[in-house]
Amino acid sequence: MNTKELCEKANEIRKDIIKMLEEAKSGHSAGSLGMADVFTALYFGDVVKYDAKKPDCEERDMVILSNAHICPVWYAVLAHAGYFPKEELMTLRKLGSKLQGHPYRQSVPGIETSGGSLGQGLSIACGMAYSFQNFDKKDNWVWCLTSDGEANEGQIWEAAMFAGKNRLFNLTQIMDRNNIQIDGYTEDVMPLEPLKEKYESFGWHVIDVDGHNIEEIIGACHKSKTIFEKPTLIIAHTIPGKGVEFMEWRYCWHGKVPNSKEAQEALKCLRSLGGKIKSESE
Amino acid sequence: MNLVKNLYQKDKLEQKPTRDGYGEALVELGKQNENIIVLGADLTGSTRCDWFQKEFPDRFIEVGIAEQNLACIAAGLALVGKIPFASTYSVFCPGRNWDQIRISIAYNKANVKLTGAHAGVSVGPDGATHQGLEDIAITRCLPNMTVIAPCDYLETKKATIAAGNMKGPVYLRFAREATPMFTTEETSFEIGKAQVFREGKDVSIIACGPTVHEALLSADELEREGISVEVVNNATVKPMDEKTIIESAKKTGAVVTAEDHQVMGGMGSAVCEVLAKNYPVPVEMIGVQDRFGESGQQEELMKEFHLDKESIKEAVKKVVGRK
Numbered sequence: 001m002n003t004k005e006l007c008e009k010a011n012e013i014r015k016d017i018i019k020m021l022e023e024a025k026s027g028h029s030a031g032s033l034g035m036a037d038v039f040t041a042l043y044f045g046d047v048v049k050y051d052a053k054k055p056d057c058e059e060r061d062m063v064i065l066s067n068a069h070i071c072p073v074w075y076a077v078l079a080h081a082g083y084f085p086k087e088e089l090m091t092l093r094k095l096g097s098k099l100q101g102h103p104y105r106q107s108v109p110g111i112e113t114s115g116g117s118l119g120q121g122l123s124i125a126c127g128m129a130y131s132f133q134n135f136d137k138k139d140n141w142v143w144c145l146t147s148d149g150e151a152n153e154g155q156i157w158e159a160a161m162f163a164g165k166n167r168l169f170n171l172t173q174i175m176d177r178n179n180i181q182i183d184g185y186t187e188d189v190m191p192l193e194p195l196k197e198k199y200e201s202f203g204w205h206v207i208d209v210d211g212h213n214i215e216e217i218i219g220a221c222h223k224s225k226t227i228f229e230k231p232t233l234i235i236a237h238t239i240p241g242k243g244v245e246f247m248e249w250r251y252c253w254h255g256k257v258p259n260s261k262e263a264q265e266a267l268k269c270l271r272s273l274g275g276k277i278k279s280e281s282e
Numbered sequence: 283m284n285l286v287k288n289l290y291q292k293d294k295l296e297q298k299p300t301r302d303g304y305g306e307a308l309v310e311l312g313k314q315n316e317n318i319i320v321l322g323a324d325l326t327g328s329t330r331c332d333w334f335q336k337e338f339p340d341r342f343i344e345v346g347i348a349e350q351n352l353a354c355i356a357a358g359l360a361l362v363g364k365i366p367f368a369s370t371y372s373v374f375c376p377g378r379n380w381d382q383i384r385i386s387i388a389y390n391k392a393n394v395k396l397t398g399a400h401a402g403v404s405v406g407p408d409g410a411t412h413q414g415l416e417d418i419a420i421t422r423c424l425p426n427m428t429v430i431a432p433c434d435y436l437e438t439k440k441a442t443i444a445a446g447n448m449k450g451p452v453y454l455r456f457a458r459e460a461t462p463m464f465t466t467e468e469t470s471f472e473i474g475k476a477q478v479f480r481e482g483k484d485v486s487i488i489a490c491g492p493t494v495h496e497a498l499l500s501a502d503e504l505e506r507e508g509i510s511v512e513v514v515n516n517a518t519v520k521p522m523d524e525k526t527i528i529e530s531a532k533k534t535g536a537v538v539t540a541e542d543h544q545v546m547g548g549m550g551s552a553v554c555e556v557l558a559k560n561y562p563v564p565v566e567m568i569g570v571q572d573r574f575g576e577s578g579q580q581e582e583l584m585k586e587f588h589l590d591k592e593s594i595k596e597a598v599k600k601v602v603g604r605k
Contacts (some may be wrong), residue, residue, distance in 0.1 A: 019572075045585070096559065104389070105389075105390050113357070113390055116384060117381050117382075117385050119350070120350075120382055120385060120386050121354075123351045123353075123382075123386075124354045124357050124598075126354075127354065127355035127356065127357060127360075127366075128359070128362050129358075129360040130343065130356070130358075131362045133342070133343075135319070135364065140329075155351055155354070155382075158350060158351035159351055159354075161346070161348075162345060162346075162351055
């Protein structure tokens with residue numbers, strides 16, 4: 001896909017997220033919308049090596065979503081990538097659905113680990129990366145998505161130390177730096193800055209990107225694959241709720257979903273690309 | 283039963299720490315299967331992982347004093363096909379990393395083997411912070427988790443090998459100090475099977491861990507007082523061999539459970555659950571009675587916390603009176 005197609009795909013993903021969350025009546029809007037560009041870049045920008053028809057193939061990269069509450073965006077991307085039918089997206093959080101509120105490994109092809117309790121995914125990613133590098137001698141990559149609020153958890157730093165010590169170069173962490181968490185802005189709740197310097201002091205290579213510039217994201221991912229001797233952290237600076245004007249920047253949308261009226265507004269906003277397409281916004 | 287000849291002569295029996303059985307079994311497993319990986323959290327010598335580390339240095343991973351990371355790195359390894367054994371003290375694992383075990387291991391059904399060394403008050407002088415008394419309670423309540431408390435050095439060896447060969451999350455607990463070796467190579471061990479180590483008619487003592495030998499000693503002495511005591515080795519706390527437990531209760535009509543663990547939530551509680559649902563009989567529970575441990579020597583702590591042979595005898599007499 002070229003850049004224009006990738007942007008369109010990300011927009012499709014955002015529309016699906018709104019529809020899913022409205023139907024489910026609960027879930028996490030801000031982070032899901034915010035990370036739509038990163039996920040689109042990963043799965044449709046020739047970054048992650050995968051085969052949706054053969055989800056267990058040996059050559060596949062591992063994708064770990066540690067801040068698993070934003071799974072709506074991942075589910076949407078997996079469906080668009082062909083792992084399961086798009087119609088199933090509307091079953092999110094319903095009893096008996098394969099799309100649990102927080103991912104359950106056994107129910108969704110393409111999902112390597114269950115998640116939802118913050119701070120655990122990076123360690124799991126380290127275990128996988130360590131195995132590929134030291135035991136299996138495979139060149140499969142491990143992509144681990146985390147959130148910034150999640151870095152309050154001590155375990156994240158345990159994993160960071162481990163990755164640095166063991167020079168897990170086949171591990172790329174992508175942090176959703178949207179500056180929000182449940183109780184407010186990250187720098188008010190528990191300041192993380194200077195974040196880049198912290199990770200660098202742990203032996204990591206760090207790249208800052210605009211989390212909504214798909215080309216930049218893809219570039220950073222490919223760059224991370226050329227960094228030997230160190231794991232890489234890509235700090236993706238995002239706007240929580242990106243794409244839906246009335247949600248953008250507001251931390252209250254972290255764990256809130258749009259009601260029918262709000263969902264209509266949100267979809268109108270997405271269809272008209274934020275009011276740029278006049279005929280849609282009338 | 284194929285138990286040792288001098289079963290009831292404690293001073294004639296060889297004493298070996300159960301954790302030695304673990305350490306040796308790891309080396310054996312390592313030789314059989316190249317997917318066996320061992321992880322340590324800065325307690326490598328004490329958990330007897332150093333023997334594996336020496337044989338297979340490339341398959342040993344040091345994570346430092348970071349038990350949450352320990353559990354999840356093990357999960358990551360298991361999810362890509364390895365068979366990790368993660369070892370530290372029971373107070374730290376499952377104590378410190380219970381959420382990680384719950385989600386990354388149990389919920390994922392990840393093939394991780396967790397070991398909690400230094401379980402029980404018998405840990406000794408280190409005191410309460412290091413005496414793991416709640417580990418069985420917080421692991422057996424997790425779906426998909428197998429929980430084993432082997433009774434001596436040899437059984438620990440067999441249990442470790444069995445754990446390495448089965449699919450799914452396992453938690454193994456062992457003690458710190460040397461305890462009597464009273465089973466033999468011929469004594470059978472199967473995950474999920476309790477064994478009647480001694481037959482009796484009046485009371486069943488259902489025990490796990492090194493406490494099993496204390497139960498046997500008390501049974502031997504009670505025989506001379508006219509009470510016929512059956513002793514069951516209930517090594518697999520989960521999945522429990524309900525059939526054997528119920529059969530024994532039906533036979534004797536009274537039960538004493540015995541473990542070096544809180545009475546709340548441990549193996550004894552699990553036995554009570556099974557009996558209450560299937561065949562209620564009077565039960566007395568030997569275990570730590572809702573208090574923390576403290577510093578002391580193994581023998582004196584067993585007495586202080588009423589986990590020794592004398593306390594077990596008292597409990598037997600009490601439960602007989604309740605029949």
